Each structure stands twice: as structure tokens, then as C-alpha cells.
Amino acid sequence: MDSEEQWQLVKSRIQEMPPHMKISIGNTEYNKDDILEHVEKRDEIGKLIFEIEMTYLKMLKTL
Secondary structure, X not given: OOOHXXXXXXXHHHHOOOOOOEEEEOOEEEEHHHHHHXXXXXXXXXXXXXXXXXXXXXXXXXX
């Protein structure tokens, strides 16, 4: 299960992103504010972004 601390970590990482940062998921482009909103809602897109961020952080740990 995902801990509240992990969600806060992901949210903090997004808040530190440059304002021009964008990601594409499927055919939709999301800006920083969109990404943050989805993570805060923990909706389908937010959960996907959370998983991507956590996978990235876990990979860094193994380097």
C-alpha cells in the first residue's frame, strides 16, 4: 500500500518542477498544474504519475 509520506514526496517533487515542464500520457499533454491537481485528487492519472515517480526513485536507489 502507498504511504502518505510517499504521496507527499511525489507532490513535493512535482512542486519543484520548472513551470514549463509538461508530460504526455496517451494523446493528452499535462502541464505542471494539471499534474499536481491529478496527484492531489489521486485519480487514475494521479495514480499513474505516482507510480512513475516511485519507480524512478526506486531505480535511483539501485544505482
